[in-house]
Amino acid sequence: MSKLHAIFPEQGIRAAIPEAAFTSFGMKDLSSIVRLKSLALFELGLTTWHAAMMSRQFRVAPNALGDLVDRKEPNLLKYVSRALNRKVLFDISYRFATDPSTEASPPKLQLLVAHTYPNRLHIADIQLLDPRKPKAGAGADDDQSHESLRLLGVTLENAKTVAREIGADQITLTAANRELVPVFARHGFTVERSLAAQQAVAMDAGVPMQLDL
Numbered sequence: 350m351s352k353l354h355a356i357f358p359e360q361g362i363r364a365a366i367p368e369a370a371f372t373s374f375g376m377k378d379l380s381s382i383v384r385l386k387s388l389a390l391f392e393l394g395l396t397t398w399h400a401a402m403m404s405r406q407f408r409v410a411p412n413a414l415g416d417l418v419d420r421k422e423p424n425l426l427k428y429v430s431r432a433l434n435r436k437v438l439f440d441i442s443y444r445f446a447t448d449p450s451t452e453a454s455p456p457k458l459q460l461l462v463a464h465t466y467p468n469r470l471h472i473a474d475i476q477l478l479d480p481r482k483p484k485a486g487a488g489a490d491d492d493q494s495h496e497s498l499r500l501l502g503v504t505l506e507n508a509k510t511v512a513r514e515i516g517a518d519q520i521t522l523t524a525a526n527r528e529l530v531p532v533f534a535r536h537g538f539t540v541e542r543s544l545a546a547q548q549a550v551a552m553d554a555g556v557p558m559q560l561d562l
Contacts, residue, residue: 479495
């Protein structure tokens with residue numbers, strides 16, 4: 350079983366929703382993860398490519414995968430690996446929990462994390478909402494469509510523990526907007542030191558953040 354599975358706050362979810370059912374996918378289920386989380390897998394490939402280009406260790410044109418990026422290729426990680434001629438995905442975990450008494454699609458309790466090149470734990474998608482408590486007026490696809498279970502802090506602490514266990518150098522994630530930057534900053538994350546990050550902050554979209562270990 351992947352060590353990354355331990356990041357998902359199963360204990361906290363069980364305490365809040367005893368009847369919750371849990372589903373887990375790992376490296377052997379990669380094709381299923383790509384199918385279920387196609388956009389998140391594309392973005393994971395994009396952030397991994399960005400990390401490689403920032404390292405300046407590869408004699409590859411930054412726009413070499415431009416066509417794949419333009420079409421938001423879900424299997425982008427595979428093409429990043431080929432372009433760099435090296436393995437870039439070391440482990441992956443996608444876990445979600447559902448409440449049998451409610452219908453929520455996609456799951457309101459889910460976490461996608463991966464150990465990627467160069468040696469970082471990337472939180473690719475995180476949602477820790479109570480599926481039993483929708484917010485009035487919120488759309489079903491809204492990232493904050495339901496009340497929070499307040500398990501973000503526990504989850505990030507789990508991520509720090511696991512990252513150290515696997516020997517990762519840092520934890521990375523993408524804050525969806527500027528409002529979330531101080532939320533993650535309270536847990537030790539800082540905005541990535543790059544021009545792309547500065548532009549993301551200015552545009553208020555997809556701000557890359559990191560926590561060095």
